[in-house]
Amino acid sequence: MSAARASGAPVSGAPVSGAGKAGRWRLRAAQLRAFAARYAGRADGMLGLVVLVFFGILALAPELFVGPLETATRASAHAFDAPSAQHLLGADDLGRDILNRTVHGARISMTIGLMATVITLVFGVVLGLVAGYSGGLVDNLLMRIADFFLVLPTFVLALILAPVLIEVVGADAEVMGIRATLLVIIVVIGITSWAATARIIRSQTLSLKERMFVDRARVVGVGPGRIILRHILPNVMNLIVANAVLTFASAVLTETTLSFIGLGDPFQPSWGQILNGAQDSGAAGLGAWWVIAPPAVSVVLVILAFTLMGNALDDLLNPKSRVRR
């Protein structure tokens, strides 16, 4: 427990006496090493990490493992071919190799999950810091809005928001090689899930701003923007990291569900989109389990891995969460 306390102590603002810039970096490196050692002691966290690395490698270079993405015109098998030596995981209704599509799906699912997480965190952290630090009317207003989004069935909101936004942007627009449909999914997940992050960051900011080192900075004449950036943000970093991992899990879950319902992009198939194809072709009723199992198992493994890692990180980094699991 004493080790956990040490990592919760202020990183900035409480300067290590006599240590220059190099000293501070050495201190941080040592802290990081100590943290890595404690993380390595968590079996569940390490299991999650292994799964993540596996899918991460697949996502980085899918072509390397299975060649280019198979489409309706580039299909290499026959409709609903069962698994064989040539097609290890069989083929779907259009004769597309399932292994090929599942590996490519890793890249798309995880990219969307990552980008949605970034948007969620940027919104949540900025609004949480501002609300917590400024207090008063701003805080009240922002938190009422956050409460509204927390109460709202965000998934159902995402369902009506996504098609409206696609209509506004136009389905053929493209940014950085990502098509509009997927961008909309990313933004919709961000809009509907920032509130929880904002609440967590705000409550931590509230207690941090009463601490001595923030008072000291204020007395010396440091402006609010700089205090937030240099003194408060580094101290909520722990929370942000733990929260990011859990947010990623729910972002992948939401993306999979939205794609499954038919809001995905058939030209950039995520795991949810592949399952949508399986549903539309009636694969389950035909007993073609091989069309369903690979993308489904992948989704569950990735969400499970991130949940395990997030819980481990939360226990190690969040001073408020006592041992719950």
Next chain:
Amino acid sequence: MSARYLGQRLLQAIVTIAAIVLLNFLLFRLMPGSPERILLRNPNLSQQVVEATRARWGLDKPLIPDQLVSYIGSTLEGDLGYSFKFRGQPVTSVIADRVGPTLLLVGLGELISVFVGIAIGAYAGWRRGGVVDRVGSGVSLVLYSMPYFVIGMPLIVIFAAGLGWFPTSGMTSVGGGDRPFPDNIIDLARHLALPLATVSLGLIGQYSILMRSAIIETRSEDYITTARAKGLRDGRVLRAHAFPNAMLPMVTLIAINLGYVIGGAITAEIVFSWPGLGTLTVTALQSRDYPVLQGIFLLVAVSVVLANLAADIIYGLLDPRVRR
């Protein structure tokens, strides 16, 4: 429970519902293309006709306040407009037809999973590290990571396509609903079995994880030590002291969860072609039937707000600290 507490919660619920209605109003106007362009597709219409139609629909008036006021007025009257897809049918009647099946599925699913999930979670938390805890927590975490359709599709592969025990889709067989009394219920139950299993399994994981941590938290409270010190039996400490207190957070969680349950039920319904709000949502999505989509959102959002209000009131009645 004080009148003040009740009043605060009521006000909060009313403000939230008002915000939902406002959001619903603005969202529809966000879309490109004015309504008259979509609804009056004939390019040969004279300017006069267009003007007249605009006036008749009130589109010549400013968005706020005139259009907003009339929107709120008709929403309060239960007039949600007309469906694009099901031509001529008002949105309220399109939705009303589908509420029953969803309520049946979600209601029964909640009931089963609340009982089973809480029982497993409470026992696992009480005997922490035991067999039930290890197996139960592992399975719960896996179930918790599964979207409903990922639970449902394998169930079809195994129990419908493979073993043939249950039908793959729908709510009744052809003519099944018209058979004499016991047969129509049996037919319904056979169709209900797999979707219900899907929803229940999805929820059991969640509830058992939550209940487990709630029990573990209460276990370290002083009153538990006191109860043990009095010499009460282990089972009685759990039932009379730990369990009721751990149930407090569960009441709120179950209510807050309702929105997610309905969201999840949508995908479960799709997998089994269950004729509820979920399949209606997908039909509406595919045909971009915005009035119906908005109606579903309004219905779900308002039910969630009301469920939250109910949870706050129940919580107020149960927890003496809030009663003041």
